[in-house]
Amino acid sequence: MLILALKIAFLMVGLALLFNFYRLIKGPSLPDRILALDTIYINSIAILILFGLYQQSALYFEAALLIAVMGFVGTVALSKYLLRGDIME
Amino acid sequence: MKTPNKPKHNRLLPHPILTMVLWIIWLLLNNTLAPGHIVLGFILAITIPLLTTSFWPEKITLSNPWVIFKFFWVVIGDILIANIIVAKLILGPNRRLKPGFFLIELEVQHPLGISILANTISLTPGTVSCDVTADRKYLKVHALHLENKTDTIQQIKQRYEMPLIKVFESC
Amino acid sequence: MLENILAIFILIGAFFTLVGSIGLIKLPDFYMRLHGPTKATTLGVGSILVASAIYFSQSDSGISAHEVLVTLFLFITAPISAHLMAKAALHIQTPQSQKTQQK
Numbered sequence: 437m438l439i440l441a442l443k444i445a446f447l448m449v450g451l452a453l454l455f456n457f458y459r460l461i462k463g464p465s466l467p468d469r470i471l472a473l474d475t476i477y478i479n480s481i482a483i484l485i486l487f488g489l490y491q492q493s494a495l496y497f498e499a500a501l502l503i504a505v506m507g508f509v510g511t512v513a514l515s516k517y518l519l520r521g522d523i524m525e
Numbered sequence: 526m527k528t529p530n531k532p533k534h535n536r537l538l539p540h541p542i543l544t545m546v547l548w549i550i551w552l553l554l555n556n557t558l559a560p561g562h563i564v565l566g567f568i569l570a571i572t573i574p575l576l577t578t579s580f581w582p583e584k585i586t587l588s589n590p591w592v593i594f595k596f597f598w599v600v601i602g603d604i605l606i607a608n609i610i611v612a613k614l615i616l617g618p619n620r621r622l623k624p625g626f627f628l629i630e631l632e633v634q635h636p637l638g639i640s641i642l643a644n645t646i647s648l649t650p651g652t653v654s655c656d657v658t659a660d661r662k663y664l665k666v667h668a669l670h671l672e673n674k675t676d677t678i679q680q681i682k683q684r685y686e687m688p689l690i691k692v693f694e695s696c
Numbered sequence: 697m698l699e700n701i702l703a704i705f706i707l708i709g710a711f712f713t714l715v716g717s718i719g720l721i722k723l724p725d726f727y728m729r730l731h732g733p734t735k736a737t738t739l740g741v742g743s744i745l746v747a748s749a750i751y752f753s754q755s756d757s758g759i760s761a762h763e764v765l766v767t768l769f770l771f772i773t774a775p776i777s778a779h780l781m782a783k784a785a786l787h788i789q790t791p792q793s794q795k796t797q798q799k
Contacts, residue, residue, distance in 0.1 A: 441703035445710035452717035467785040518784035615719040625797030647775030655782035
């Protein structure tokens with residue numbers, strides 16, 4: 437039951453990642469691409485946690501935490517770049 | 526969370542709430558309740574606020590814990606409802622959506638109050654906060670489906686802004 | 697019994713994640729696309745993390761609560777990044793959908 441649910445969930449999140457990549461490539465504007473990247477990192481957290489459940493190992497959790505932190509910083513830096521023209525003042 | 530009112534502790538504990546949060550985060554990060562980690566976490570939670578005092582110019586006091594507690598649960602409930610509403614809107618046909626921008630006049634003046642309000646608006650039904658005007662008077666909000674502007678503003682004011690005013694009026 | 701609850705949590709989470717991304721490709725302009733990932737995806741990942749917390753709490757030794765950390769972090773940062781992206785989009789005047797009601 438759990439394995440089946442996990443497999444379906446892998447399929448759904450994988451499909452979601454595919455949609456995000458479509459938006460990342462197609463654009464049309466820069467904020468759209470930032471949004472796509474932001475969604476990609478949140479979805480990769482989901483897929484890592486699912487993989488951790490599948491492998492029954494808590495190892496992947498640290499990677500998920502790091503992706504969450506770094507992804508947030510990345511999104512903020514990119515948005516700041518659009519707002520100001522440079523990142524550091 | 527505790528709200529110590531004794532000014533005596535200010536030298537050692539400049540930010541009691543920050544100390545509590547750091548302590549809890551340390552224990553969660555290590556995923557343990559071992560005595561060693563409790564002590565180490567406590568030492569870190571005491572020293573880090575002391576070393577970074579200059580980064581936290583204003584003191585934050587939670588004057589009304591019960592209101593915060595109630596506000597927290599209202600927001601959690603609304604997030605769940607919001608997601609079902611947004612999922613329905615997204616999966617429905619595009620032409621039925623009526624997006625729109627509107628301005629909310631801010632009554633909360635405390636910066637932290639404004640940021641909590643903006644975050645709450647972003648997480649709850651069909652609205653994302655986009656910008657604060659430079660004078661901190663208005664919040665620009667985008668709604669995915671704007672049926673009735675005055676109703677939406679009224680609801681946001683009543684549900685989310687009132688408790689925040691109550692919490693932050695003292696500081 | 698517990699397995700079924702976990703399965704339900706995981707499927708709900710995956711469903712909301714998918715809905716967020718469908719919103720990302722389907723909606724007509726940037727400001728509307730912003731709604732999908734900020735709400736749906738955050739709740740979706742939150743739900744999956746809750747499932748993970750329950751699973752590791754009952755299988756390993758003791759309670760596993762550090763998933764709460766990621767969930768909290770996501771719920772705090774998602775609106776902030778959405779706000780910044782919207783601000784940036786307004787700043788460089790990203791085109792809006794024709795139907796958008798102003799002010």
